[in-house]
Amino acid sequence: MTAGDVRLTIDGREVRVPPGTLIVDAAKRVGVDIPVFCYHPKLEPVGMCRMCLVEIGRPVRDRATGEVQVDDHGTPVLQYGPKLETACTTPVGEGWDVRVSSEKARQGRNEVVEFLLTSHPLDCPICDKGGECPLQNLTLEHGPGKSRFLFDDKIRLDKRVPLGDLIVLDRERCIQCARCVRFQEEIAGDPVLGFFERGRKLEIVTFSDPGFDSYFSGNTTDICPVGALTTADFRFGARPWELNAAASICPHCPVGCNLTLNTRREAVSGGLEVVKRVMPRQNEAVNETWICDKGRFAYHFAASPERLKTPLVRKDGRLVEATWDEALETAAEGMRTAGSRLVGIASGRLSNEDLMALRTAVETVGGRPVLDAPMGGGDFVRRFGLGSQSDLGRLGRGDAVLVIASDLHEEAPIWWLRLRKAAERGAEVIVANARRTRLDEFASHVIRYEYGQAVEALLGIGAAATGETNVRGLVGEAVEAAGKALRSAAELVIFFGAEGLDAKGTAALAQGAAAILARTGHAAKEQSGLVGIWPQANLQGAWDLGWRPTGRGLADVLGEAKAALIAGVDPLGDDPSLGPALGALDFLIVQELFLTETAATADVVLPAQSFIEREGSLTSGEGRVQRYYPAVPAWGEARPDWSISSSLAAGLGAKDLPTSAAAWLERIAEVVPAYHDLSYQALARVEEQWPLVGGDDLYFGGTAYENRQGLGVALASEVERGGSKDVDWPMSPPPQPGPGILAVPVHRLYDRGTTLLPSRVLDPRRVSLYIALNPSDATAIGVGDGEAVSLAWDGQSQTALAVIDPSVPQGAALIPRSAGATLSMPTRVTLLASQPEAAR
Amino acid sequence: MADHILLRHRDIPDLDRLEVYQRHGGFETLRRTIAEKSPQDVIDIVKASGLRGRGGAGFPTGVKWGFLTPDVFPRYVVVNADESEPGTFKDREIMERNPFQLLEGIALCAYAARASTAYVYCRGEFWDLAHELEVRIAEARQKNLLGPKIFGSDFSLEVYVHLGAGAYICGEETALLESMEGKLGQPRLRPPFPAAKGLFGRPTVVNNVETLTNLPPILERGAEWYRSIGTKDSAGPKVFSLSGHVAQPGNYELPLGTTFRTLIFDHGGGVAGGRKIKAILPAGASAPILPATDEVLDTPMDYESVPKVGSMLGSASVIVMDDTVDVAWVALKTTRFFKHESCGKCTPCREGTFWMLRVLERLHSGQDGEGQVDGLYAVARGIEGKCLCPLGEFSIMPVTSGVERFRADFVAHEGDGR
Amino acid sequence: MTASGPRVGILLEKHAAQIEAILARYPSDQKRSAVMPLLYLAQHEYGHVSKAALEEIAGILDLSPTQVGSLVGFYSLYHDEAAGSVRMQICTDLPCALRGAETFARQVCENLGIRLGETTADGVITVEEVMCLAGCDRAPMFQVQDDQGIHYRENQTVESAMAWVAEVRKKHG
Secondary structure: OOOOOEEEEEOOEEEEEOOOOEHHHHHHHOOOOOOOOOOOOOOOOOOOOOOOEEEEEEEOEOOOOOOEOEOOOOOEOEEEOOOOEEOOOOEOOOOOEEEOOOHHHHHHHHHHHHHHHHOOOOOHHHOOOOOOOHHHHHHHHHOOOOOOOOHHHOOOOOOOEEOOOOEEEOOOOOOOOOHHHHHHHHHOOOOOOEEEOOHHHOEEEOOOOOOOOOOOOOHHHHHOOOOOEEEOOOOOOOOHHHOEEEEEEOOOOOOOOEEEEEEEEEHHHOOEEEEEEEEEEOEOOOOEOOOOHHHHHOOHHHHOOOOOOOOEEEEOOEEEEOOHHHHHHHHHHHHHHHHHHEEEEEOOOOOHHHHHHHHHHHHHOOOEEEEOOOOOOHHHHHHHEOOOOOOHHHOOOOOEEEEEOOOHHHHOHHHHHHHHHHHHOOOEEEEEEOOOOHHHHHOOEEEEOOOOOHHHHHHHHHHHHHOOOOOOOOOOHHHHHHHHHHHHOOOEEEEEOOOOOOHHHHHHHHHHHHHHHHHOOOOOOOOOEEEEOOOOOOHHHHHHOOOOEOOOOHHHHHHHOOEEEEEOOOHHHHOHHHHHHHHOOOEEEEEEOOOOHHHHOOOEEEEEOOOOOOOEEEEOOOOEEEEEOOOOOOOOOOEOHHHHHHHHHHHOOOOOOOOOHHHHHHHHHHHOHHHOOOOHHHHOOOOOOOOOOOOOOOOOOOOOEOOOOOOOEEOOOOOOOOOOOOOOOOOOOOOOOOOOEEEEEEOOOOOOOOOOOOOHHHHHHOOOOEEEEOHHHHHHHOOOOOOEEEEEEOOEEEEEEEEEOOOOOOOEEEEEOOOOOOOOOOEEEEEEEOOHHHHO | OOOOOOOHHHOOOOOOOHHHHHHOOOOHHHHHHHHHOOHHHHHHHHHHHOOEOOOOOOOEHHHHHHOOOOOOOOOEEEEEEOOOOOOOOHHHHHHHHOHHHHHHHHHHHHHHHOOOEEEEEEOHHHHHHHHHHHHHHHHHHHOOOOEOOHHHOOOOEEEEEEEOOOOHHHHOHHHHHHHHOOOOOOOOOOOOOOOOOOHHHOOEEEEEHHHHHOHHHHHHHOHHHHHOOEOOOOEOEEEEEEEEOOOOOEEEEEEOOOEHHHHHHHHOOOOHHHOOEEEEEEEEEOOOOEEOOHHHHOOEOOOOHHHHOOOOOOOOEEEEEEOOOOHHHHHHHHHHHHHHHOOOOOHHHHHHHHHHHHHHHHHHHOOOOOOHHHHHHHHHHHHOOOOOOHHHHHHOHHHHHHHHHOHHHHHOOOOOOO | OOOOOOOOOHHHHHHHHHHHHHHHOOOOOOHHHHHHHHHHHHHHHHOOOOHHHHHHHHHHHOOOHHHHHHHHHHOOOOOOOOOOOEEEEEEOOHHHHOOOHHHHHHHHHHHHOOOOOOEOOOOOEEEEEEOOOOOHHHOOOEEEEOOOOEEEEOOOOHHHHHHHHHHHHHHHO
């Protein structure tokens, strides 16, 4: 409570809230639930459903003096309006008395429920929402036992209208609250849902192609207050009351959305406990109450029948099932023999505990840990990362955000969504990339550069922002304007990606961004800092725990090694040219979920548990360490990666090894300064968040889960902890002109990676291999839209269908990552229109 | 009234031609106003005149202008020409036959509001007249009566016609603004009112066609003259649209406060075929139905008197019904209208109009037993006071007043339960 | 798929100047206001508002096709399906009904051999019932929606209406 707060009573309870607070929210804060359907605390109030009707008494003021009139006892005289009013659209007033449970208010709401039910099918026994349905709950509470409406008068409407591949509409159940329409417009920025017709015929439609074309569509099923919108994935899958809930963290991107996994033990899954659906879990500083559709639907890999269930050991040239003891002994022997010529290769798919344990195992024999990442700069993020109090949701007028070299909408959709809102609140969002992306929609300045010039563009912005003359880069009006915006920003966040860059290039980009933060006075500020848009969920954690990519490429690293221990990554699948280098190893151990191409060539394969079976922690791109929990029993004999590594290390003679995930995090806290405060208890801490969700009143915030399992800990950056702010401007990489076209791998949300493919529900939306070309380049090559084109580089070649797109820069070709092409870095290629035979 | 003030074309042939309008003093008031009066002067005069909005709500026009957020520009004037209330056809006659007086009124309003753009939101069905209006705007613009620097002054005004596309709800001013912005014509929450956040989020004056047509005579002849017409609180002339069972339906310009009897008998020629009047809807479908008693017939038609006998003046669209009419059928017709026109945004109106219509249809089919009339009445009362905008509140008025005042007509339909 | 610019379709090809004039009526950052005029343009071009037309208008105005298509359902003068060449829309609302509009509508339909809402066998005329058209003093009356716009025919009798029908058939037959 602060001075200037408004004081009023709601059902006799005194409330003090800031002016402008809506009655419905004020009531919520003191535990008075005013029922709503159309109102949602994150959407603009519309007052459509009329469910929140209350009586309002306002102090009577003397017309002449403006003074509040008082009665004989000195109490202010209140006047109650003749009409009920909507609590969701009325801001509080000083001295008001709001009656929520009065006879008149209850009667009004009873009538609204009765109206809603005239057109509702009351098919609760077969409805997915049954059990967590606001209409059902409020009907029980408010509805008359018997309707005066004749059942025969009900209109019958379609019960299965697929709005798209992922969301199905039941027209009968819809109560026209427009939450879905408004979510798509106000939050998702994809206005692809609308109303058609009017009056009683009003219905939800989409005219987008494909239907309901939005990466955030699943959220509408959470906020739908009835069973009108259901996901194709969960529809008729289970009843809400049968489901168990376990807290988790999304493993797909560096945002680290908080999830709840709903599971049940079921006969159709052979009596196993399986995940039935993924729901958002509230963390206002990370994902609020939203998740993207990838996070929601791409969990099926964890229960894929292709998962490895037992350890495998190569015997007589073939991988055969083995016991853990045998496999671990064989593996340890291979590691011991290699000694310092062992290389451990890991990725950002592994948890912090896994990475620490793996590093320990590798280093026990003197081997070296190597991070397989296409992107550098994590060390600069640790130094200049976001402050420990940061929250993108608090950025607004006066603040600035720079996003460079990324298609954020495809790479980290929730960040895109949060920046869109920041822009709406007045933050200047500056976007620099070689091509148009959906960030441009809300950018205040857009800087275009040619692929290969990202660092130069950043240096140009840096020069404009600092006025330093020893730094040179791109110049231009947009660069100048961007520099000015950065310089004057109260808080400054810089996101850097890797589009069109290799690991060295991104490292230079990160350094340049760090230099800008340092030289514009934004280092160590509460909300400012550097964020890496990593292609995996825990790459920042890997950097923090000492894992580094090699400067020279995996082939060289493998070439020098005698043995390798590879975990959570499939180098051979990503780059077939690594075949000889892997083949030349004396010994190869792979820890994996699946028998990947790399695993298939291994001497020992150790089955790892997926994120749903175990616990662990991940460090998000924003530097928040978050904990996930086991949701289902282990799959077969699979073990968590940290446990496997611990066993290997123990077998190699390491002492005092942690014996649990929690203990491994404590070990991390001991040895990694930035993590020194961390423990599983600290990660499990929660505090009250607004809006309140997940209570019995599901109508307020939807079915997103309340966070009772931990908000995580936002790490302090090194500069915040008093570290040096010194950083030089990076060298601008020399231009690398060459013949042919620059093929640039780009991220698409629904790719064909091993963790996505098993989610068949995404198949219709999944990207297939294509090469996007500028029209002029397409004409020069002689290829038309949809025709086959082949690309060749370094003795490799690939064929794909051409997509002609004017937003692709001339001289460049965009190729989706993890869609079948093995190109992982920007590469100059030769393009040729394929023969008609090849096209077929 | 000997000389018409609003329907001047009835006295002056070819008044819809610009040279004729100008020959009879047209645009002279605008010229003099711009030269001699400040925008605030105009607002003060209109306030003093007692002019009240002719679209139905009867809100004092000058007061409405006074709510414009100060010092925020640009501002807009939006002319409500969405005339869609059943039984209302006055704005149409003004736009067809006396269009330049409306345009001059728009210019005066824009001058007072310090707006430089005005849109005439015309219902889509008025396709032909809207296109003629566009031609007339172009003519006036060519003569510098509209457009940049009118009469060489600093006042510029562009007037555009914007066509609706068939939605009664767009007559509600915030729904009209939504529609003008290219969205569904669904009413907005108020506040903020259009004077603060109207078209494109800007301060906006929304006035009805007839209201604005009053401005040239008010500014020409003064507030005092205007107040001398009509009654104390309902000043000025009003165009009454008379329809239904009368010998001579049509528009009649009469002072506010003229009685129903004068309108219907002296001007409308009484009931066709010499039958008795049974009932009157004084404001289209959007007001309670009145039994045609002597008390009612002798009631002055102004904003204060009609409520005293249990209805409203509204847009003054007087629908007369003779003694052959079944009021339960009237309720069926009006309910069908409101059910068709409900935008669907709020629950009570969307579901309630649908439910009332179902009950009324069943009642008329004679299928149902006793109690249906009470049921109908209860549903209507359930809608009351809960709607987002006036449409839903209007929808129940012919039903509740019909059941209260002509109960026998309804009960006669209650069958014996088939 | 990857984003691409608005597709140039028939509307832009044939009515570029008119579209420009329509857009000029509204502030440049309020292009959405032009959606209703453009829907009329599309309807007159195609006879009804097709999905392709929605996409074209959406492209011109930087809207989603859903934002455009939604209006077609809300406003009764837009049609998303083809009907007769001419829509004969008879007002049968209360004031007109008091002056015999319902009987008029029934008799017109009988003469045409169709029911309300149907189209004549020759595909020329669709008869529909509509709400008040502000022609109450000249009932019975109807409006004609064709590829040119909307026109009123008032003070009608069944005979005058059928004479008009004959004329229309000559023109569209």
